[in-house]
Amino acid sequence: MRTWGRRIRSTVDGQFGAVVFVLVATLLVGGWLTYGAYATTETTVEQEQRAQAQYVGAFDHEADVVVDSPVFDAGTTLSNRTAYFTQATPVLDGTFRYTYTATDGGNVSVTATVEAVFRSVADGEDGGEYWRVTRPLNRTTASIEPGETVRLSFSENVTELLNESQRYDESVGGTPGTLAVAFAADVTTEGTVNGRSVARSQTYRLGLSADDSVYRVDDPGTITNATKQTRAVRTQVQPGLVGRVGGPALLVVGLLGLLALGTLRYQGQLALSEAERAYMAYERDRNEYEEWITAARLPPEARDGPTVEVDSLEGLVDIAIDSDRRVIENGPDGEYVTVVDDVVYRFSAPPEPDSDPLSPLVSTNGASGDQGTDDWGDDEVADEEATASTDGND
Structure with a gap:
């Protein structure tokens, strides 16, 4: 508007x-x-994985029962247990297996050696060795591609291994340390993996220990070592x-x-413009004092007295309030009247300016503003006639 x-x-x-x-x-x-x-x-720099390789080593072990018993028949094979019987299954058969995978292929030469390792290890946090003896059990060299496996077998009487360890310790007069026996697989891998040269070595251990009538196997399980090749990628x-x-x-x-x-x-x-300012002042007063204004039509005889022109609607409302009267909106032409002691106080609303530079930016519906005025028709008659004697605030 x-x-x-x-x-x-x-x-x-x-x-x-x-x-x-x-x-x-x-x-x-x-x-x-x-x-x-x-x-x-x-930009930001991110590491993008180009290729990956995994090197996997593991022990498998088993022992055959050599004597009949109510629990196991002779010839029964016990596999991958944490403990075996010293008398019933004295010989431990083992296999070490090693393989690798590579996302972009490879070809390597693998040298693997399985040894029996005997040690006397000092007690305490440092874990130093008093002595160490190794005895080779098996050795192999092979060229393998990703997914192929190298295997080395070994078989030893564990009771004899434990006694052998005791003899080594006695040969030096005995030590205060703990005797330890293990199978150790030393693996050296050389060649090309994922387009790059590799040369790596690793040792895998299968520990043994005596525990009364059984010997225990400390199997680390499958050990996997992974390597990744990455490159720096700059992205926006x-x-x-x-x-x-x-x-x-x-x-x-x-x-x-x-x-x-x-x-x-x-x-x-x-x-x-001055006309716009005057009309805005009128709109402001009309909205502010709406509760003091009544839309009606004065009879002609109510306007026979002297007429006083008031400059603003606010001034006319002040007169009505002071006189305990109401302001009459007399018809649709913007005439406002208050009659006090036969004197007609009158205010005429300024005409609304015809145009506004911002009118294309807002919707129009023909209304002049936010007034609460009523529409007047030519044939319309007010519901009640306001007279000079109208008192109170209705």
């Missing part, structure tokens, strides 16, 4: 400097966000939604706002 257009123009004209500052700030912020989103190139960071959309939007709002503001100011269409 035109009322809103006048109110906007009045506010902007009165706060012109502040509005310009806000629009300039909006323009700068939008430009900064847009520049950051589209003009600058921010995509701007966020605020920068991609909010920046240009603020830029356009700020720019168009400044252009529109400058055009209206230059053409003199921003400041209100």
Whole structure:
């Protein structure tokens, strides 16, 4: 409505400097966000995995029952247990297996050796060795591709191994340490994996220990060692939604706002005319004092007294309040009247200006503003006639 257009123009004209500052700030912020989103190139470095290799080693072990018993028949094979019987299953048969996988292929030479290792280990955190003796059990060399397996078998009487360890310790007069026996597989891998040269060594251990009538096997299970080949990849960071959309939007709002503001100011269409100011003052008073105004039609005889013209609707309402009267909106022509002691106090509303520079920007429905005035028809008769003797606030 035109009322809103006048109110906007009045506010902007009165706060012109502040509005310009806000629009300039909006323009700068939008430009900064847009520049950051589209003009600058921010990158990040990420590590991209190109290839992977896994080297896998494990022991399998079993022992055959050599004597009949109510629990096991002779010839029964016990496999991959944590404990075996010293008398019933004295010989431990084992196999060490080694393989590798590579995502981009490979070919390596594997040298594997299985040894019996005897040690006297000092008690305490340092775990130093008093002595160490190794005895080779099996050895092999093979060229393998990814997925192929190298196997080495061994078979030893564990009771004899434990006694052998005791003899080594006695040969040096005995030690205060703990005697330890283990099978150790030393594996050396050399060749090409995933297009790169490799040379690696690793030892896998299968520990043994005596525990009364059984011997225990400390099996580490399957041991997998993985290697990865990565490369640094530089990628451009995509701007966020605020920068991609909010920046240009603020830029356009700020720019168009400044252009529109400058055009209206230059053409003199921003400041209100005297007629517009007068009408806005009337609208303000009409809305503020609506509860003191009654729409009615005065009979001709109620206006026979002297007439006093009042400059504003607010002044007329003050007279009505002081006189304990109401203001009569007399017809649709914007005439307001209060009769006090046969004196007619009259205010005529200013005509609404015909146009407003901002009227294309707001909807119009023919109304003059936010007034609560009633429509008057030519043939309409007021429901009640207001007379000079009308008292009170109805």
